[in-house]
Amino acid sequence: MHLPVRTVRSASRPKRRHRGQALVLACLSFLLLALMTTLSFNLSHALREKMSLQQHSDALAYSMGVVEARALNYYAASNRAIASSYVGMTSAHAYMAAASATGDMMRAGQMSFFIVAALEVAQCPPYNFQHCFDAIEALMIAMDYSSKASDYDSKVKDVEDKFNKVIQDLNKMANSIHDSQKSAHNKARSAVRGGQSANLSNLTDYNVPGANSLDSSVGGLNGEEFDCAVDGMNCSRANSSNKARAQVMTEISNASRPSWAANRSLPVIMNGLPTYFKSDFIKDLLKDIPGEGTHVIMGHQGTAKVAQTKSNIHGPGQVTGNEGKVVVADEHGTLLSQWRHGFGVGTYKAVVESSENGGSHEPSGAHSGQHDEFKGINTKDLMSCTASGNCFMKFRADDNPDTDWGQPHVYSYVTKQFFVGDPKKAPWELNDTGSFTLTHGAQGDGKLQLAPGEGAALSKALVYYHRLGPNGWKEAPGLFNPYWRVKLHPFTAQEASRVLNRAGNSDAADLAGAKDLAL
Known part of the structure; x- marks a missing residue:
């Protein structure tokens, strides 16, 4: 049986639309x-800015190292010039001593003929009247020698003022060179302290426009390092004494003398005279005045040097503490004459000394006035002796390998603000704060910093000494050869921490000093 069922159609309802839900996720x-x-x-x-800043810091450290290396090389070249002035003084004294010896050689001839005359007199009657006549002739020859001695003394005396002027000018040259060294040192120190002079300021314009200049505290550290490289400047490491510095320059000066000034010795017996005497003088001494006979020079010696005193002219140099207080030269020997029936011996000696105390000159007949133009080597502290005494730059070595043997380090610490702050110039910063803020109801605001702040860069260079060649590393650093160079050099952790602390960046200093952190 089928029951009738009434079907009732419900009213239609609109379907829910899902379009637009993904739009929110897409926007986020x-x-x-x-x-x-x-x-x-x-x-x-x-x-990019950090790389440019680091390259600029490296270039600045290297360039400041170049300034120091050039200064040290200038000291080396100018130290040689100072030594050459002392070499010139020793040569001038050698010539003056040789010239002064001419008169005393004539007096040696006079003395030898006095002896000949005495021997001839001893052989007079009752033996032979000829000996009496020979004695008179020998006395006349002795008088001729005496007259010639006065003539040669007078010639030497005529050039003495010129000799003193030469020593005065050479002494002034040494002082002027040191004055230029002092000026060069001050300029180089100013450059590495400020990183601006010596055209270093151009590096900022070329590499990173807008970067800050070298940190002043780090620049002060550079100045300390540079001063410590030069013995005599203010430094935490001890200075050597003025005496020790003077000994170095004295030894270099004496070692640089030409062979003629250093040693004018002749064989024990030589029939004749040194070839540096004029032929007219040789003719007077050996031929024209005596007329006949045999005349021999024995034990002729001559030298010139920068010495401690006149008396130790023939002694060693630095071994005896030679500080170079005098410049002295001597010429001495013996003249042996055989004439007629007798023979005679006469000695000669000439000494020329210049010192602050007035010096001396032998023989006295060839001398007038004083030889006081030489003031001594390194008589005062390095930076105060320019006006009144000779001095020079000397490298302050250190036997500690951790300090690179005293060779100076150069540091660079520079900063730059990477944030531009102008969206028109730097649209990637979005706004003038370079940040983005999100608000989330009761949870507050969240700020996202998009643009960087200030950046910093740290660099180090080493100014080192190295002579080219296979054995160049064996030569110790010094300021007499211009082989100073520069290179970028790695930091140790302690060193980087020290420099960063000087720059006031304590956070970076703590990070650099962290254990087992490779720099």
């Missing part, structure tokens, strides 16, 4: 993508 995704893109732009900008 695009927002995150935009933020990530902006962040990547800012990160790329920061990396």
